[in-house]
Amino acid sequence: MTADQRPDPDKLLALVSKDRGDGAPDTPRRGRLKIFFGANAGVGKTYAMLSEARRLFAEGRDVVIGVVEHHGRPETLALIDGLPLLPLREVSHRDIRLTEFDIDLALERRPHLILIDEYAHTNAPGSRHPKRWQDVEELLAAGIDVYTTLNVQHLESLNDVVARLTGVWVRETVPDAAFDAADEIALIDLSPDELLKRLAEGKVYVAEGAQTRAADNFFKKANLGRLREIALRRTAERIDAQNDALSAAMGQAESATGDKILVLVGPDALSARLIRHTKRMADRARAAWFALYLHTDRHEALPDKARRRVEHNLRLAEKLGARVVRLNAGRAASAVLTYARQNGFTRLVLGHSPQPWWRALMGGRSLSQKLISQGAGLEITTLSADSAEDKAEADGRTVAQALRPLPYLMAVAATALVTALGLPFRDVVDPDSFIMLYMTAVVAVAARYGIGPAVFTSVLSVLTFNWFYVEPYYSLTFDRVGYAVTFVVMLITSLIVGSLTARLSLHARLARKGEVETRLLYDISRQLGGARDAADIGQVIERHLQTVFEVELGLWYEGQQVAGKAEHDPKELAAVQWVAQNRQMAGRDTDTLPTAQGLYLPVSAEQSVIGVMCLTPTETTRQFSGAELLVFETVATLIAGALQRTRQTALAEATRVESENEKLRNVLLASLSHDLKTPLTVMNGAVGSLLKMRKKLPREAVDELTALWSHLARLQKFVGNLLRMAAITSGQLHLSFEPYLIQEVAGAALNRIEAMRGDRQIRTLISGTLPMVRIDGALIEQVLINLLENAIAHTAEDGQITLSFETDADRVRVRVSDNGPGLRPGEEDRIFDKFYTYGQQISDRQTESSGLGLAICKAIVEAHGGLIYAKTNPLKDGVGGGASFIFTLPVVTSGA
Incomplete structure (x- = not known):
């Protein structure tokens, strides 16, 4: 097999993923659609769908009936019995109570498979979608599998073909794209003779109110045969398309012609x-x-x-x-x-x-x-x-x-006007000079009303000129043969001038219209560059669109309305929410929530909806044209870019402020720690000297000096932490890597905290043989000391602390656990921040936290290429709890 003949892995993966119903790893699963397809009513589509559903239900699948039109057939009712049914939604339309499929209840219930009969059904006015196939699309997007039924006459591309065969136009149709996108088509076939037999037995339902002619035409044997042929051919075309896609994925030549x-x-x-x-x-x-x-x-x-x-x-x-x-x-x-x-x-x-x-x-x-x-x-x-x-x-x-009357009436008026202007000068001016007056009328009419009225004006001008300005007056005869040439030239010239003027006028109008749209987009783009926030963006858009398109603007950004009149109508707010969730246009003149007053467009950036734009025409009966929709979509794109820019600007400003604050904190830490270190050392030495003479001092003085020495020791420790943090944040922390046994470093740390552990029990657990780690021993010892001191501070006097070690691939994992009160929800990601203290210290010792110990641990571990994190211990039979702090260190590799 040559390189050109090898299968395309991307195409194969796409086919397999579609066949399995899987999407991209970062996208939610899309539901699978199976259509039970037939040539006509009565072939058994609903029966086949219910039979398949009962089989899956017996196998344990979560199957629910959304809507099934049983029409009172006993065999269909028997298949429905025992399957879960979703209640239908009642809709009131013109004082008539109608029942419809409840899509919101289905989305809330989220079954694995739902049955939706009559794919082409038209929903009652006021429903979210005008058509049932659109409800199915939303269910599929939510990851719910759907079984449905469809007759061939309901396919949009075959609508006119079926109408010519049967004489009946089917108003309920489904786009071919929805049919072709189905994961599986099950053709339910029945011969015309068998179908006519079912009809005679009363097993085929004809809708109430349907015209007798329609029923008769559909159920003629010849028409049934033709409809059956169309259904078979349409199914075969779909199979051919699938085979072509598979052939293309396998590297074989496609059958497409390239047309x-x-x-x-x-x-x-x-x-x-x-x-x-x-x-x-x-x-x-x-x-x-x-x-x-x-x-x-x-x-x-x-x-x-x-x-x-x-x-x-x-x-x-x-x-x-x-x-x-x-x-x-x-x-x-x-x-x-x-x-x-x-x-x-x-x-x-x-x-x-x-x-x-x-x-x-x-x-x-x-x-x-x-x-x-x-x-x-x-x-x-x-x-x-x-x-x-x-x-x-x-x-x-x-x-x-x-023959629109107004342009031609205006042509008559223009001709009459120029005639009236010239008549007073008829006896003193050469008649041929008045031809220019009529040419002016032709040009004016052509520029305003187009080529048809211009031609009419040309002919009328020749006749009027002959009637009023050529002797004998007030007749269509003339006494000089040369006037015949004049009339012909006048007519031809006026036709040419009128035609050219009409075309130039059209081009001018189109150019002006294009210029207006271009100027609008340019002005919006230019002014959005100076907008500081979402409210400013909304004001810019509203000012321009209201002037050009006479619409009211509403703009939602990150769930909040930032521009336009406050919206409280539940139907309009539902449209906003639907557009934000589905990233599709909705509202008036669309197929989703068409009864809404406004047109809602998603404002998308980086594959996500960050806002919704609403446009409500001031004239309630107005419909938006396709060209206007293109402009609105372009404006939505400009809004998305502007909102992203303001978001990035705000983020950059916040980052800059945070960076400046961090620099200021680091400077303060460095200066404060250096300024305090020397006086604290002197004070600590002086108190130590006085304590050596405790026998000569009163008891009260000795107690005060002892307390002072303890506080000074704690303050020195705090200053030491400040110095370490200042060194870390300034990049002056230098690590000296050497191979160590982590048990030895842990033993040194345990000796350092022995005096403060009290009656707490500290257990050490080692899982397997631990390899050597490549670390800076002094710094990792400090990490262990900080974590153990933290555990002591949050554990009762009779509590238990566990220090455990285990090997994980090329890492050694160290865990310090306690049985104290543990972490509050959401604290796992914050406790390593500088100056953040968590939980309640229950130690009776003076171990108030400065909020730097865990931050120092995080910086040191990450400098070693490790990872540190915390979590709350689970309870088992009411025993356990507390928190665990885990960090990893790289092991010594061969040749290191």
């Missing part, structure tokens, strides 16, 4: 068919596909309903797996071909509608005709409207766009 498909999307119903057709084409060819929408002058003329349909079509394409591209263009055909060739597309898919008679008379060609004639080297597929409804809609939209 790249571009589909043109518009505001018509045909675009939805184009998108679904391209999805099926891309699946068969294993090709990447894109959906392109051209933002031309016609977009500006579209009514609100048509613009909403454009957004719907683009979202449909995105839901089916396409990458959406929006392109500003003046000349549609040229822009499409340039984009396709520059980006390596091999196929174009577009719709074709017959040209209206008036455009055909003018010699105009459709976009599809222009692309076919100019698209050399590209494979171009066109789909025509194949129904009277589609054609009527296309023709009606074209006529409506062409």
